[in-house]
Amino acid sequence: MPIATIPPLRLFHPEDATTVARLNDMASGGVLFNIWTKATGEDGDPWEQGRLQQIDQVNSGWVVIVLDQGNGVEAVLMGQPHTKEPVSTEGVDPIWVPLMELENLVPGSWCINVIATLPEYRGKGHAAMLVKQAEALARDGRHASLALVVADENVGAIRLYHNCGFSQVARRPMVKGDWDGPGGDWILMLKPLQDN
Template structure:
């Protein structure tokens, strides 16, 4: 992980509740739908989400914005390799997402970028996208990728404003998830070595 200065820091397992909230915001309720599908014997889906986020935080790869009262914004991502991931045995709702990821080999994929609603409009998303680019360069990657819902107008404007361009799209497979989203859109930003493309 690259060095971070306040209000940025690496998430810890104690951030699990905020991370679950933020992941669910980013996914427009899809994460909660998946956690509910995983729940057994009356188990609380949020408890599953918090446990999963606590486990992910242990890897030390999640960046949060914390102005002193806990995590208010989050960045999660990973590098996409060169080989496409097969979709043959994948649940149908994940196939279009994976197909789009497969179109962005050797990129730094921004998997989650979210801010609590009452902290939006303060530049946290732009700041975190900049950190994602620093991480990408540090890992030797020369482009960024992100998948955004077609009805996420604010997110699309942010990504376009910071240099991302639409590359491809796939239809959403709802499989029980209640959403207005119709299409997933893959956006990519090419990076240069010195700074923003």
């Protein structure tokens, strides 16, 4: 189904990928930078790896919508419908396993993978607008709920999601290993879309 956006929202362009990689890493609490660094090795460029990953994700079907008022990307929404079947965690980097286990609890949801706003544009309602856009996509696709996973220490984001109608439904301890970012648990938050 074609995706309709209304300015200041628009679909991702490949030229957005560097800023979107930065935003995606912020939303992950630095997990992604750790993974990109491991993938590129000592002499590689993790941010270039991240840039290319954003383009690959769009090509593989992720929905990526940016907020741009004419001066480039200020905020981003990344998401996709979760499959009806649970996704296997076999062979996956252990860092991702608790997040995948949580998403597997809500098959058929529309999952918000990333919402992030550049620091200089925060507190202006950008993230709230992107949550509304995700909800519109979930309703268009007749999904029963909207879901996301957030770190327990990310109190600002949790407050935003509560204000947008989400509740906390499950949690899993983070797997830290060589990434030691903020937080102890990942929290699954859900917004049922009863009338869908």
